[in-house]
Every structure is written in C-alpha cells, then in structure tokens.
Amino acid sequence: xxxxxxxxxxxxxxxxxxxxxxxxxxxxxxxxxxxxxxxxxxxxxxxxxxxxxxxxxxxxxxxxxxxxxxxxxxxxxxxxxxxxxxxxxxxxxxxxxxxxxxxxxxxxxxxxxxxxxxxxxxxxxxxxxxxxxxxxxxxxxxxxxxxxxxxxxxxxxxxxxxxxxxxxxxxxxxxxxxxxxxxxxxxxxxxxxxxxxxxxxxxxxxxxxxxxxxxxxxxxxx
Numbered sequence: 001x002x003x004x005x006x007x008x009x010x011x012x013x014x015x016x017x018x019x020x021x022x023x024x025x026x027x028x029x030x031x032x033x034x035x036x037x038x039x040x041x042x043x044x045x046x047x048x049x050x051x052x053x054x055x056x057x058x059x060x061x062x063x064x065x066x067x068x069x070x071x072x073x074x075x076x077x078x079x080x081x082x083x084x085x086x087x088x089x090x091x092x093x094x095x096x097x098x099x100x101x102x103x104x105x106x107x108x109x110x111x112x113x114x115x116x117x118x119x120x121x122x123x124x125x126x127x128x129x130x131x132x133x134x135x136x137x138x139x140x141x142x143x144x145x146x147x148x149x150x151x152x153x154x155x156x157x158x159x160x161x162x163x164x165x166x167x168x169x170x171x172x173x174x175x176x177x178x179x180x181x182x183x184x185x186x187x188x189x190x191x192x193x194x195x196x197x198x199x200x201x202x203x204x205x206x207x208x209x210x211x212x213x214x215x216x217x218x219x220x221x222x
Contacts, residue, residue, distance in 0.1 A: 005073035014071040025090045035065040050195040055202045059104050059213040063095040092135020095178030103199045111137040114189040115151040134189035146178045174204040193220045
C-alpha cells in the first residue's frame, strides 16, 4: 500500500465508496453530480455582478454552487476543518482546468490566495485558499505568489454576519505590497457569499495599482 493511502484512503471523499483506477479523489458518480456553474464561460455572470459598484474587478468566476445538499459542501468541510489538504489542491486544479477555457487567462501575471492572519494560519496549520491557489497555479502554469497580499489584523468569523457586518469586519485588514503595481492578479478563495472579504482584498490591491480578477471554488447564493 502506498504511504499516501495510510493518510488518505483510496475511497471517494463524498460518498466513501472505493475508487476505481481512473478516479483520484472522487468517484465518477459524485464527480458528475458536483454542481458546476459554468460562470467561467461568460461575462456579467453572478460573481462579477456581486462586485458591480463596489470594487473594480476585471473578471470573476466560481467553479461550483455551494449548498447544503451538494457534495461540494462536504469537500470544503473536509479540507477546511478535517486537514484534507489534498482535497483543496485537487479542487484548485479542477478550478484551474476551467480557467484554461476562458478567453482571459493569458492576461494573468500571478495567482494569489486570500490570506489568513498569520496566527490563525499557524493554529490551523495551513491556509485553505493558499492550497486552492497552488492547485490553480499548477494547472494554469501561472506563478503562485503568497507575499503580495497580507492580512494585518485578526478578524472574527464571518459565518453569521450579514453583508454590512462582513464588510466592516474586513474593511481595513489587508495590505498589498508595492510590487503589485501594474500586475494583473488572480485572487483565489474558497467560498464567496456576500463577497465582503474578496472585495476588501481587491480594494487593497487596486489601490496599490494592480488589476484584479477573481477565481472562487464555490458560490453560496441566497
């Protein structure tokens, strides 16, 4: 048995069935049931519209819809809270494959994750957005840079806050490096709900002279 299978048994991360040789993390049935949005294929999609009138975003997409009944929720829960870092990288690669189908990927200079506060990242052991971004960078052949955007202060969880509360919670916590000036950056995160955190990141980057596009794994629409 390969050493990796001692840590991540070769069974579907959604339904638990044994995987065939053609499946890496998810069985064919669960893979086909993941609710893909196809947002990457058209402009003015719901993710781009979230930011209209709020911050300037060149392009935006989410790979999947997020809902309590979908397999994507189970996958996100596992990589965010159950140490399944392999799933984050895997889903980042799948998002990257979608991005290779866009007309604008060639504009991107670097892939950057939404940062965690350094103490929170140390406590968790990893930043799930960084792992997703690594998967995106691997598939798109774009460089990953984790030093261009930092989170300067700790903020409370966003989960139970509304749009205004989420925005006030993150409005001044991100700082962009001077090196972003003139770059077109692909900002990667796990779930977009109100877009407050992503908006705050985008504003910090654009204020420093960058152009921003957004790639999110899942869209939690209301």
